[in-house]
Each structure stands twice: as structure tokens, then as C-alpha cells.
Amino acid sequence: MSRSGRFLLALLVAVAIAAVGSHGVAAWLKVKTRAAEPFTLGQPGSNPPAFLAASSVGGYGILWDQIAGSLDAQIKTWGIAGGTPIEFEQFQKLVPDAKTTFIVVSTYDLDESLHCDFRAAIVPLGQTIAALKDEQADWNYAESVLSQYPLTWLRTLFPTLGRSRGLMGAARLRLQELVRKSAGATGGPVGPAIKFGKGAADDQYTEQRLSDWPPAEVLNKLVAMQVDFQGAHSFAGPKTRALERMLDYAHARGERAIVVVMPISGPYTREFVAPELARQFEATLARVQGHVPGTELVRLDLVPGLGVDEHFCDLVHMNVVGQKLATEALAAQLRAPAHQP
């Protein structure tokens, strides 16, 4: 065999070994490789189903089973880690009989500098290119969005590609779990995962309180988050546009559209949501509400005492106490006369 042939063979075998290793690591650490997982919450009721668009912030923050019960309707949704209106827009049409649409937003997941890791697996490339053209997006933003597509294709072969920080965190927790098991203790969850409608009482992760974290742990998390942001923080961009399109769609079909605004922890807000950005967020919400008449805005972020650090299990997700309070607050607001259809 020629030198080039031997080199090609060596390279191919090396790639194959790396791919097997990558799949092995992904399986061991239970890396989420499925872009969207369908969930149906609540029992079939007398009312038509509702559609829910919520990332883990909304998934953790609200007991949607209880909301489904109070609506006397099932809630259909898809679990998308870091999902935003851009991704959920693709699923809205899959619930044609919905009469209510919940869209959960926050200063975290409506931030344009944060991309959903599964965007390229959900939104067709052509649609993304068209959206970038419409937005007249600058090259840096377009590059960060478009580079997700080759990454997604390569992840077929190497599911761990581009997920190193999550992997290292998961590995650390997995090792801790193994140590606990070998010591006879029962293992807890290895980190946050979207568990719509599931009671959170059994979930050790959601029992912790951000207010109990040592400052170094908070800093570590903030650094890890900083890495995820690409470009400037903003609330005026493709995510907001997708949110408006979802509301347009709901309005055109005569659906009740409810935008739920979740609170985010103090350390996150202080680090990433400057006062000017907070004003932009308010302006965006006002524009969204004005965009489609009849859009109901539920401001859980303004409920007194709800957004304190004692009610968060990490920088953006609510813990069991916060979840209970937020669910009660949402249910109460839905029952309020102003929110009655």
C-alpha cells in the first residue's frame, strides 16, 4: 500500500475509533442527543388541548400538570433544551386543535445572544437563511447561527462534539453519583433536565437553593454561562420576531395566547441584564403585546417575593418552592377576570 493509502487508512480508523468513543461517552453521561421530546400533560378534559412553548426555565418554573387540571384540558408540548420561540414555532402547527397557546419567556431565553443547541436540528437551513436575510443580520451573528448546521451534521458521527463544558460537568456529577453508590447511598439526578409535568419532590437538583451556594460556585456558573453567549445581549431580533409570528398564528386561528414571563435569579440579572437591557426587555414585551390584540401577558417576574434567590435551584431555574409559588401565581392570574377568555 502506498504512503498516502496507509495515511488515509490510519485517519479513517482513527476517526472511527473517535466516533465510537464519542458515542460511548455520550451514552455513559446520558448526553441529550434528541432535539425535541414530545410531552402530553394532564388528563383529557372537556376543553380542547393547549400548546405550550417553554424551555427548561418554564418547564422547571411551573407545574404544568396542575395548570392543565385547572384548564380542564391537556397541554401538548415538546421538551427542547434551551428552546426559544425560533424552535417552538416549528411545533406550533403540530397541535392544530389547540385553543390556548402558552409561550414562556424570560430575560434568559429571549436573549438573542444565546442560541439553542438544537436549533439546526429543528429549523431547516433554508428557513434560517431566509430569516437571517430578513433580519439583515450581521456576519458574526449569521456565522454563529449557520455554524450550528455543520456542527449538527458532524454530531451524527460525534455526539459529544461542541458539548465539552456540559460533558465535564456531567462527568463530575456522574463520578460523584458512582462514589455515593459505592458508599451505599442512592444516586441523585446528574443535572437539570426538562421534566414537564413531573412532580419535582423527588428531584434532588430542584431542592437546592441558590442562596445557599458558595460565591465561587456562583462565579463558576456565571463563567460557564458567559461562554455560551455569542455576541451582544439584545432582545430585539429573530427570537422576538418568531414570538410575534407564533402570536400571529394563534390569533389567526382564534386561539387564546398567553405569554408568561418568568423571573430569573439575582446573580444572573446583575451580571447579564444591564439596566439598559432591562428597559429593552420591557419595550419588547410592550411591543409584543401590542403586536397582536388580545395577547395576555402574565408577569410572574413582577410577583413580589417570587424572584428571590431562595426560590432558584441554579442561576435561571426555579426550585421546588419557587415552582410551587410560581404555579399558584400563574393559576391565580389565569383565574383573574382580566384573563378569562
Add this chain to the structure above:
Amino acid sequence: MNFTSYEFILFFAAVLLISRGLRPGGAEKWFLLAASCVFYLSWSVPCLLLILFTAVSDYFLTQRMGRTTEAGARRRLLLASLVCNLGLLGFFKYANFFLENLCAALNLAGVHAGPWHLDLILPPAISFYTFASLSYVLDVYYERIPACASVRDYALFITFFPKLLSGPIVRARELLPQFQQRMRASAEDVEIGVSYFLIGAVKKLVIADQVAPHINLVFGAPGQYDGLTLVLSALGYAVQIYCDFSGYTDMAIGCGRLLGFKFPDNFKMPYSSENITEFWRRWHITLSQWFRDYLFLPLEIATRNNPSALLRVSLNMMITMLLCGLWHGASWTFVIWGGIHGAALAGHKLWTTWNPLAALKNRRWFPWCWGAVARALTLGVVVLSLVFFRAPSVHAAAVFLGRAFTLTHDGTRLLSPYILMAVGSVFLVHLLVRKDRNFAEELPRMSLVPRVAGYAGLFRLLVVLGATDSAPFIYFQF
């Protein structure tokens, strides 16, 4: 276009395919020149004119220099080139530094002035291509090489994209002959090129980019952290800058090799050095050789009548390193960094002259013990200097070092596992692996099984531990 971006991979794949399809010589060189311009355009559109101006002006000046034997005329041409090159570098890189300091000095003297600031952009790679061009002009002036006969070849030498942004600073006498006697990349060159590129990508994406966020955080506000965190961050930065810069040059050497061009090595296990002189033979080798050949040695010749050799060498080393610091950036932190290295080099010269431990050299335990102490001392000096190199201001560096040296408990302890792992693995490799080994060259020459294991290991590191978003290379700012 960053070397670790998808667009660069696509761009480079296209360049590689098209250049292999072209006949070596004219068409291929025009194509490579065009590709280099496209690469530079991706960084800056207006500054392309500046780099082309440097290339064309130096080409014509050296052409005239080559045609005349009159010493005065040659000196005038050299002076014109120096004024042109250093003038542009000085204006774009140091004008604001000069104005700020002038303003501060005037205010100190009681004359109200400023603040003065020119709205300038720093042309990408200006420090690197200016030095490459200067070395060529000086070599032609001293008749070490003939003037390049082709403006295309010279423009390609200056703009050649694999080494354009951050080196290695390839000399004209190393690269121009490769353009003139163009050889295709052999199968071995291709494999060595891939090997260099993969090793460089691992250094950059798996180590440098993973520790960068924590280092940035700590250096951004050193007053908030305890002493142990600061010590670990200083060591972490030493690892980050080594992996970032040597990773970049490995990728540059790999790209060049894939196209059939050989660039000199720029790093050779620098943290295994036993003294600061050895460190500079292993760290940013092409820059240290540039300063040696075009600044230090001319200074030595100019001051050869000075009766004290030790004082003369020490002063010349200090001048060289201060200017080397200033080359890195227009800030006092870089000058202090250079000053520390200049003082350390002079100190080492004094030590070797004095040689106080000569009596112990024959003891069996001496080489091992002294080797460990010398390495630790050298690393200590390098890490100390790097605090100034990285800190945003002299004050921030002083706060950093003050807290680190006292190992203060006051402040947050942020022990990042990434930094611990990176520092541990890089220093362990420097400690255990023989200094002159070069895995990028060795791997392709091994038998099939270790080669497969080596490539698989590199791929696995990249796909499991590679950073999600690559940060810009540190040396791009220079």
C-alpha cells in the same frame, strides 16, 4: 477567518484543491496571492491596501538597492524602507500610546493638555508583516540574499496567509527560495501537515480555550480573589498563552506544509527550560531570532569598544527586551514584561560568568537538584512576567502580585478544575517528555498502530473536550 472556524476549513480545502490542480509556478502563485488577499480581506478590507503598499514599496526599494553598489545610495534606500515600515507601524500602533504619555507628562509639568486620542484601527498582523519585510530589506542591504526578482513572489511572501496573522516570522531567505523552486507537497508532507494541524487544534481548543473564561474573570478583577486563586490563575495563563500561541503556529505550520511549504518551528517545550536564555531559544523562536539578528547583534557590534563586556551585553539585552516588549503592544505592562526578561537575561549572563556553584558540579546529586531548582526559577520568572503581560494595567498587575505573593485568604477562592487539569497536564508533559521531541514530525513516521492510536487520541480529545466556541487567538492583537 479563524483557523478553527468552519469557514477557514472550507476556504483552506478549496485553496488546497485548486492549488493542486494548477501547474506549480506562475498560475499557482498568482492564485495563492489572491487567496492570501481574500484571507486578509476577511479580517480587514481597508488595511489590505496598507499591506500591499508595504510589499510593493519594499520590493521596488530593494530592486534599486540590488542594482546599485554605491554605499550612500544603498543606505538612503534602506533608510527610506525603515522610515516607511517603522513609520507605519509606529503611527498605527504607538501614536495613541505616545499621545497619552505626552499628555500625562505635560499635565505632570503643570501644563494642562489633552486628553488626545486618534481614532485609529490597528491593521491586523502589522507587527508580523513589518518584521518579515524589514528582515528582507536588511538582508538585501547586507547582501545576505539577492533582491527578489518578482513582485508577485515578494507580495506572496509578505501576505502568505498561513503565517500572515501571527507568524511564525518566516525570513525571506527561508520562504522565497521555496516559491522560486516550487515543490509539490509529498505524501509525507501532507501527513506531517495534518499532524501539526491536529496537535495545534488540540492545544487551542482543548486547553487554551477551556481555561480562558476563568483566567479572564480573575485577571479582570484580581482584588476579588484570594491568593491561591491568583497563583493558580497566573500558572493557568502561562499554560493558556503557550497553548494558544503554539497551537496557532502549529496550525500555521501544518497549513503551510499541506501546501508544500516548510516553516520553522516556533516553540520547543519552553517550560522545560533550565534558564531564561534557554527559554528564549524555545519560546517564540522566530521572534527571538529576529531580535537577536537585527537588533541585539548590531547593538553588540556598535558597542564593541565598550571595555566591560558584561555591562555591554547586559545593557544590549535590556534594550532588546524592552523593545521586544513594546513590539507586543503599546502599553507599559508590555514594557515591564520586556524589562523583567531583560533583567533575567542579564542576571543569567552574570551568573554564568560568576559560576558560583562550579565546585559542586561533580557531585552526583547536583545535576538533578540544580535542574529542578533552575527549572522552577525560570518558570517563576516567566510566570511573574506574564502577569504584567496579561494584566490590563500596571496597577492591576501590582494588585494581582501583591495578593498572590501574600497568599491572602481575603477574597473568593475560585479553583477551576479546568485550570488545574490544564496546568497539571501541560507542566507534566514539559517535565517528562524529552525537550527536543516533536510529535507532529514523529507521529507520521511511526508504524501504523501507534499512528492510528495517536490520531484517534487527538480526534477523541477534540470531539469530547474541544471548546464549543473558539476564542480569538491571543497574538492576533499584536
